Amino acid sequence: MSRFEAEFKGRLGNFEVDVLFTLPQTGITALFGPSGSGKTTILRCIAGLTRLEGNLVVDGKSWQNSSNFLPTHRRPIGYVFQDANLFPHLSVRGNLEYGLRRIQNTQKTKLWEEITEMLGLEALLDREPSKLSGGEKQRVAIARALLSAPEILLMDEPLSALDPFSRMEILPYLQRLHLDLKVPIVYVSHDLHEVEQLADWMILLKKGHVIAQGSISELLANPQLPLARLPEAAVILEGAMQNFDSKYCLSKISVNGGSLTLSQNLGVVGSRHRLRILAREVGIAKSWQDGDASFLNVLSAIIVDIQPFGEQQATVFLCLGKQANGDVLLARITRKSCDVLQLKEGDEVKALIKSVGLVGVPTVDQAG
């Protein structure tokens, strides 16, 4: 049973919310959807900052039901706002200590050292918030939330107010959180690429309703969902390091139904990695002889679905492996190619992958 169950129902102005979802024990869950889908509203409901009718049970304790509503300051949450939201009248140290001073914890010194080290804040402690860069502010905000020893961390588009350089600066810290943190993180975002890099799970929202929830790999490759119909559609594959070819500096990663080659050293054999393959980087061949072309990654696959994409293109859903039991890949090809190759469901083909991206960090055990 999930330790976190939420149900919210109600209206805010003329916006209607009706959601029911659960969260896993650990890992990052993305609340994903277009603007106006209710992502931030739902996050605020979890925090108790916005009140809608509903039920919220965390670790067997009720935070909200029909007769009870735990106010925000009595919920063990950490909240990272879109615009850092540091207290302007306190120094970085003062901001960080604000939450720390208000919790019952015997190991405050240890917590302080861990968190300030994790987010690289030692050099910033005596500065004023107004003298920090956008990325630094957000790092302080994340540390401040973590120092109140939350049982769940809520993040409201923490990267959206930052310039691309600051984003690049913050992402590694977020990925580290993902690894080191034992509490679940709910991450609101409308940036698919960000979600692909960070999230393990996804709750897909549309106009205040949950249209799907599950692991990010499943949702991205699901023909029923709008994600595969986005121009930047991609899949996320999890794989283990198989071997390293030191002559060409190539790593071989095994995934469900095949193996992929990446031109970089991915460390020890057995380490787990997360790979991202864009639909438009995948081509299809009916037949294939080794040594015919420069592609390093050519995998056997079965076509499981074909959907039109715009006027000229189509999205082909490919299941890796000869028995159609492996991971799903998306291929975005022209409709003309589809017709010339006479592609149809059930066909055995070769997927030609132009490039495989590495995202995130080596993944942890994700049993939720």
Add this chain to the structure above:
Amino acid sequence: MWEATKLTLKLAFITTLLLLILGTPIAWWLARSKSFIKEIIGTLVALPLVLPPTVLGLYLLLLLSPQGNFGSWLSEVFGSPFPFSFKGLVVGSVIYSLPFVVQPIRNSFEAIGEHSLEAAASLRASPFDVFFSVALPLARPGILTGSVLGFAHTVGEFGVILMLGGNIPGETKVLSVAIYDYVESLQWQKAHALAGGMIGFSFCVILATTLIERHWRKKSNE
């Protein structure tokens, strides 16, 4: 002359202190409440801005007079009647200067916005705690302006004092009344000394406030 100055300063200090204790929660409520009554309370607080001091003085005199129910109860509790006493002046000054203190503090509270307060709540601070640890420090410029305006306005008060306090040396004869007295009795030099002193004092106070505010603003914008 010295007696009137001392009395004026004493009145202004006590009034400002009471105004801060009384006005800050009112300003907080006015800034945060969403109820309709707040507009009515806000209007009542603002009334002394537009009313002639004599009107206020007259009604306060009637209200506090020991002939009335409220006034007689008050004088029983405090041991002596309020009109034509220092106590009466304090009550009059507090009411008369209330909007000058409440308005700037309210503006400051409103300028804080939800964001910092929500951040504090998410960091386990109770509403009471949020008020003292976040709202008050952030409203510092408004509290400074409010105190200075309240103090200066009390020092410059005339009409309400004359109506409610009269002209008793050492008890109700403050600077403004003393100046009026000197002019009436044609003691121009003494009137000049006090009036000139008041101009100098007011100038210094307002300049100092502006400079402190500028310093704070610069510090928070750096």
